[in-house]
Amino acid sequence: MNGWTGKLLRVNLTTGQSAVESSEKYFDYIGGKGMANRIIYEEVPNGTEPTAPESKIVMAIGPNTGTNAPCSGRTTLAFLSPFTKYNAIVDAHVGGDTAVMLKGCGFDAMIIEGAAANPVYIKVIEDEVTVEDATDLWGKTTTETTAALCEKHGAGVNVMSIGQAGENLLNLSCVISGVAHSAGGGIGKLFGSKKLKAIALYGKKATQVADAKRLLELNNYIMSDLMGANNNHVVPTVPQSWAQYSNKSTRWTGHPGLTWGAAEGGPIDTGESAPGQPTLMGYRTQKAVFDHGPVAEKYTVKMVGCTSCPIRCYGGVNVPMLEGVTPNTTHANTCIGNRPYVGLLKNYQDVHDEGDGRMTAGVYSAILADDYGLWDNYGELNATLNYFINNGLMEKIMTPEQYAEIDWTKRETGDMTFIKDILERVVSGTHPLSTLAQGAYYVDQQYHDILGDDYLNSSAMTLWGLIGAKRHHGNECAAQVGMLTNIIYNRDGMCHTIVNITGSGLPYEIQRNIVEEHFGEGCLDKPKNYTRMNEAKARFAKFGVVRQVLHDSFTLCNWVWPMTFSPRKERGYKGDLSAEAKLMSAVTGKEWTAEELDFAAERVIQLHRAMTVKSVGSRDMRNLHDVIPEYAYTTEPDVPVFTEGTVKMEKEDWQLALSMFYQQFGWDEQGAPTRETLEKFGLADVADDLAAANLL
Amino acid sequence: MDDYQALENNQPETTAQTDELQQTPRQIAAAALADVLYDRTAHSKVTSAKWLKQNAPKEVDRAVMDELLAAVDAGKGEDDLSHIAMTRGGKDKYYYNASIMTQEYARLDAMLEDKDILKTIATVTRSDCKLYPRPTEFSKLMGYPFRFSLDEVEGAAARMQLREEYGDIGVVQASNGAKAFYSSQFVKEGYARALLEGSEVEAHEWP
Numbered sequence: 009m010n011g012w013t014g015k016l017l018r019v020n021l022t023t024g025q026s027a028v029e030s031s032e033k034y035f036d037y038i039g040g041k042g043m044a045n046r047i048i049y050e051e052v053p054n055g056t057e058p059t060a061p062e063s064k065i066v067m068a069i070g071p072n073t074g075t076n077a078p079c080s081g082r083t084t085l086a087f088l089s090p091f092t093k094y095n096a097i098v099d100a101h102v103g104g105d106t107a108v109m110l111k112g113c114g115f116d117a118m119i120i121e122g123a124a125a126n127p128v129y130i131k132v133i134e135d136e137v138t139v140e141d142a143t144d145l146w147g148k149t150t151t152e153t154t155a156a157l158c159e160k161h162g163a164g165v166n167v168m169s170i171g172q173a174g175e176n177l178l179n180l181s182c183v184i185s186g187v188a189h190s191a192g193g194g195i196g197k198l199f200g201s202k203k204l205k206a207i208a209l210y211g212k213k214a215t216q217v218a219d220a221k222r223l224l225e226l227n228n229y230i231m232s233d234l235m236g237a238n239n240n241h242v243v244p245t246v247p248q249s250w251a252q253y254s255n256k257s258t259r260w261t262g263h264p265g266l267t268w269g270a271a272e273g274g275p276i277d278t279g280e281s282a283p284g285q286p287t288l289m290g291y292r293t294q295k296a297v298f299d300h301g302p303v304a305e306k307y308t309v310k311m312v313g314c315t316s317c318p319i320r321c322y323g324g325v326n327v328p329m330l331e332g333v334t335p336n337t338t339h340a341n342t343c344i345g346n347r348p349y350v351g352l353l354k355n356y357q358d359v360h361d362e363g364d365g366r367m368t369a370g371v372y373s374a375i376l377a378d379d380y381g382l383w384d385n386y387g388e389l390n391a392t393l394n395y396f397i398n399n400g401l402m403e404k405i406m407t408p409e410q411y412a413e414i415d416w417t418k419r420e421t422g423d424m425t426f427i428k429d430i431l432e433r434v435v436s437g438t439h440p441l442s443t444l445a446q447g448a449y450y451v452d453q454q455y456h457d458i459l460g461d462d463y464l465n466s467s468a469m470t471l472w473g474l475i476g477a478k479r480h481h482g483n484e485c486a487a488q489v490g491m492l493t494n495i496i497y498n499r500d501g502m503c504h505t506i507v508n509i510t511g512s513g514l515p516y517e518i519q520r521n522i523v524e525e526h527f528g529e530g531c532l533d534k535p536k537n538y539t540r541m542n543e544a545k546a547r548f549a550k551f552g553v554v555r556q557v558l559h560d561s562f563t564l565c566n567w568v569w570p571m572t573f574s575p576r577k578e579r580g581y582k583g584d585l586s587a588e589a590k591l592m593s594a595v596t597g598k599e600w601t602a603e604e605l606d607f608a609a610e611r612v613i614q615l616h617r618a619m620t621v622k623s624v625g626s627r628d629m630r631n632l633h634d635v636i637p638e639y640a641y642t643t644e645p646d647v648p649v650f651t652e653g654t655v656k657m658e659k660e661d662w663q664l665a666l667s668m669f670y671q672q673f674g675w676d677e678q679g680a681p682t683r684e685t686l687e688k689f690g691l692a693d694v695a696d697d698l699a700a701a702n703l704l
Numbered sequence: 705m706d707d708y709q710a711l712e713n714n715q716p717e718t719t720a721q722t723d724e725l726q727q728t729p730r731q732i733a734a735a736a737l738a739d740v741l742y743d744r745t746a747h748s749k750v751t752s753a754k755w756l757k758q759n760a761p762k763e764v765d766r767a768v769m770d771e772l773l774a775a776v777d778a779g780k781g782e783d784d785l786s787h788i789a790m791t792r793g794g795k796d797k798y799y800y801n802a803s804i805m806t807q808e809y810a811r812l813d814a815m816l817e818d819k820d821i822l823k824t825i826a827t828v829t830r831s832d833c834k835l836y837p838r839p840t841e842f843s844k845l846m847g848y849p850f851r852f853s854l855d856e857v858e859g860a861a862a863r864m865q866l867r868e869e870y871g872d873i874g875v876v877q878a879s880n881g882a883k884a885f886y887s888s889q890f891v892k893e894g895y896a897r898a899l900l901e902g903s904e905v906e907a908h909e910w911p
Contacts (some may be wrong), residue, residue: 246848249748249805249811255836256844257903264748265848280748299911343911387909515835534837536898577806644898653898672887695906 010218011071011595012039016047017115017137019130020060021202022122024139031116038561038605038689039070041099042612043117044086048097049082049615050693051119054622055703056598058095058194059177061123066116067207068482069107070563071488074215074316075223075649077232077564077591079565081315083107083191089498090194091179093475094633096623097232097499100182101560102168103314104189109166112211120204129206133161134213142205142676147174149379150184151335157208171381173445174200176437180445187323188312188340193499194447218597226513226590231286231318234583235573236260236512237299238293238321238342239504242575243513250282252577255513259321261294268294269306270326283575289318297321299346300367302518307367312340321570327371329359333425341374348384349373352393352430355422364393369424376428380435386478386500391469392444392451393430398468404458407441449476451485467639472500474635483640487538488665489531491657492549493556495634495666496613498620504566505552512573514581522573522582527551537652541661546668557616558588558609611689613673618694620682621703629679630666686690731783733768734760738784738801745805748849750791750798750813773799794818813849821852821860826870829885838903839876839884839896861885878904 016031019172019240034043044066045411056063072080083106089098110118113132114466120130127142145153153169166186173181174196179280181196186385215224236242241258244251247262254322269275281288290311296304300323311320324340329421331337347370356365370658377384384390396402403411414433418426435440448471464474472479472494480500483491486508494504509519509532520532528544559566571583584590586602593599617629624632640657645653649661667677683704686695698704740761744751753773760769765787773790775781776799781788789802793814800810815824829840842857844850852860861883864870876897882904886896 246844247809249745249809249813250807252808255838257907258843263848479910481910484902484910516837517835536902537895647894649900652892652895 010216010597013111013114015115016117016119017132018119018121018139019139020122021128021139021204022119026137026139027114036608037612037615038558038608039073039116039564040068040082041084041086041557041560042070042609043561044084044099045097045612045616045619047117047119048086048088049619050537052088056088058090058198061202063088063198065120065195065198067110067120070561071595072562072564072591073107073218074111075595076316077223077227077313078235079317079319079566079568080563081317081558082103082560082563082565083105083110084560084563085191087193087195087198090197091450092477092498093449094498094620094623096620098497098499099560100191100193100195101502102185102189102191103565104507105166105187105315106168106189106209107563108315109209109211111215112213113209114211114213114611115588116263117586120202123201124203127203127205129157129208130204131161131208133165133208133210136217145205147172149335150381151187151379153206154187157206161208162210164537165208167206167208169206169381170196170199171379171437173380173382176435176442177201178382178435178437178442178445179447179450180383184378184381187378188618188654189314190345190378190383192385194383196381196383217595219594223591223594226587226594228286229585230571231289232284233576234574234580235289235318235568236292236573236575238568239508239511240568240571240573241255241511241513242573244582248280250280253514258511258513259295259298260292261298262291265292266297267305267306268310270309270426270534272309285302286318290320293319293321295321295342295679299323299343300370301363303361303364303367309338315563317565321567325371327368328370329368330375334372334377335379339375339378340369341378344384344387346370346374348377348387349390349427349431351390352427353422353424354420357422357424365422369427373427376431380430380431382435382445386480388448388469388471388478389445392448395463395466395468396444401455401458405443405455410440447476450474457648466637467643468582469637470639471637473633474637475633483657486510486548487545487655488535488541488657488662489545489549489552491636491640492546492550492665492669496553496616497681502566503552503556505555505570506548508568509572514573517599518581523548526585536655538650538655540609540650541668543668544675546665546672549669550672553613554606554609555618557612561609562592563586571604601622610673611691614686614689614691615694617673617675617693618681618686618698619697621700627678627680627703634666636662712765730768733764734772734782735784736763737769737772738788740811741788741799742801742804745801748805748809748813750800750810750817752796752798752817753880754796756799772899794820794823821856822864822867822870824850825857825860825885826864826873830887830889831872833890833896837899839886839891839900841882841884841900841904843882880905
């Protein structure tokens with residue numbers, strides 16, 4: 009069999025038994041997210057409490073995993089959301105080497121079901137699957153757990169672990185893979201509810217591909233002609249001799265004079281790495297400097313990343329100033345994960361050099377959060393904590409004694425230990441601050457009497473939806489297009505298809521001309537200069553989510569893919585949107601077109617939407633699920649909507665946007681799939697299921 | 705041609721195709737000159753005519769070099785000089801290997817070589833505002849390859865206010881204090897400020 013292994017592993021934590029089954033009936037869902045969603049649909053009854061023993065976790069990868077295709081090392085975990093309204097299905101995505109290890113063990117997916125009575129970890133070493141006692145690991149940090157299991161089973165073992173946050177059943181808890189990569193969505197709570205401390209994976213089986221030569225040629229083509237830097241930004245941040253354009257906002261930060269300052273053997277200059285030099289690609293994204301600022305250069309050891317990724321988007325730093333302050337002085341993560349709670353401080357104290365206080369506090373907070381396995385929910389937890397502090401609400405949720413225990417002046421003076429003072433109470437599971445890590449929807453439910461309607465609707469929270477999901481590239485990214493890409497999901501969408509385009513660094517007209525070839529005139533507005541909704545925008549938004557779901561199913565990293573643009577001037581900066589289909593064909597041996605692969609990905613979206621309709625218990629998704637907060641309509645109050653300088657939305661236009669988007673997917677005006685649509689995608693059984701629940 | 709337009713053209717001003725190689729003294733000189741220009745271009749530098757005259761390779765007779773460069777200027781670079789292009793700066797002519805350096809970068813480096821900070825900032829700002837559109841952050845001008853000091857940039861901003869030819873150049877500020885130049889020829893002040901807020905503040909809040 010090519011691509012897929014054809015096998016899935018089922019582990020029952022109640023019995024401690026495991027079984028190997030065929031995965032072939034799920035191939036229509038590609039793999040990864042698609043396969044995992046279908047399994048949850050079939051095996052977890054609607055209405056199941058996310059933390060009940062009947063609830064399941066499905067961890068899945070795709071036919072592309074393990075092939076060395078660029079950025080193919082992603083894993084999806086599907087489960088019921090513990091933190092958003094309706095507890096509908098969500099996916100968490102994690103990098104590192106989890107995906108290739110699961111494939112190396114010979115599985116397309118692992119189903120985790122039941123619940124253990126006492127702490128356990130799942131060990132999958134090649135063909136040996138056991139459920140092991142983890143009593144000694146319970147209470148340890150994710151780093152300590154990883155170290156302990158690597159010491160026990162070998163340094164090459166991939167360890168996914170929860171920390172204190174998951175053990176104490178916080179909704180905003182995650183699983184940390186390889187002490188750097190995190191799967192969010194509240195998956196840590198589900199692990200904790202099953203008394204599952206960790207998973208240890210090690211396997212060396214090769215992924216079989218149909219045409220290895222073609223795959224190698226494709227990999228070379230993609231890396232030489234299509235790929236730029238992180239988020240497939242195709243323009244460097246500063247003018248470079250080979251480049252026609254530059255853009256300070258991109259992640260192609262590498263350039264002459266910028267180094268990995270703390271590299272082993274001395275500083276390494278990131279230099280110029282023009283297109284066509286794939287072996288230099290890893291120098292293009294100096295992510296530590298991008299995330300922390302210029303002061304991070306001298307602390308940068310190297311860039312880190314997932315298996316089979318040539319980009320390397322994790323800034324690996326060693327901050328000696330943290331010696332004795334944190335368990336270790338090194339850290340690697342990316343984006344908000346590099347500085348998740350630095351925003352709790354109002355000022356920063358320089359430690360060694362002028363301006364290094366913010367970076368030091370950021371790394372400090374990241375080390376703490378990753379060790380706790382505390383999920384920041386794309387900044388939502390930090391925003392919630394600040395919302396309560398800034399609005400004088402902390403006094404109202406704590407006793408006077410609890411409030412007095414915290415030295416709030418540290419926040420003003422920039423003493424970074426304030427972050428630990430807060431986080432250790434958050435992860436305790438018993439302190440009132442723990443209640444702020446439930447996710448915005450449940451925070452609002454518990455404290456609505458003191459929050460009123462402002463909290464969920466506030467620009468300080470920037471949720472995409474009142475179900476409590478964080479905006480993750482919304483109306484600030486291509487107006488209605490960006491916001492529409494969020495409503496598909498029951499958490500922050502993590503859809504990067506569109507933002508990779510708008511953030512590419514290319515001049516607006518080049519971006520527009522290329523995407524208009526695919527989606528029609530008017531699909532892409534100028535930044536902060538929006539026009540009213542149109543059909544081209546609806547097509548563009550659909551493309552955004554279809555490709556993301558394709559990537560999460562195949563698997564490829566949607567933080568880099570699709571290859572809409574190229575860094576090459578001679579290509580007119582045009583990428584290749586058929587690259588995924590070419591990879592799929594080379595891997596599986598069956599010829600796929602881009603349209604066929606998009607259709608398969610859309611099947612997954614149709615299933616996901618139907619599952620969400622069941623969880624909502626109504627077809628009225630427009631009014632019960634796809635509702636965006638008020639801040640989206642009121643931001644920049646002095647600037648009229650649809651004029652230069654604002655990302656403001658208009659209510660009537662948003663309703664039109666929903667209608668056009670629904671039409672693109674074959675949904676009714678309420679935003680729910682019809683029988684005709686479901687049957688078109690081979691989902692007649694799902695249609696019957698909805699009909700039986702009076703939801704069709 | 706306006707300077708901001710000059711930054712955006714797609715084709716080098718002057719390039720020519722290689723003729724069949726002949727190892728004549730003139731071709732040996734062309735090869736030596738091409739080597740020098742390749743090395744300097746590979747280090748991201750254009751080379752002024754003045755520098756070439758002062759540092760001519762020993763194989764290159766001064767008169768021959770003048771002829772070879774004249775041919776490059778006319779878009780008819782000979783032999784190994786076929787990839788060499790010229791861009792005209794404010795104070796000199798500048799040469800570079802167009803196979804490894806874009807015209808846009810060459811023109812930028814030529815401006816930096818001219819050391820006319822007002823013209824450089826105004827040209828880059830007009831190009832940024834027209835093309836992308838975006839304001840030109842002070843921090844950009846303080847980084848590679850500009851490397852102006854904050855005092856130089858602040859001073860330039862003040863001096864440009866006194867010069868009629870830079871009457872379209874203004875400064876906007878984001879909520880975090882970051883400043884940027886904009887050109888009112890191509891963007892309004894409010895739009896420039898909103899774009900700056902997006903790149904300097906909002907993009908870091910929601911990376």
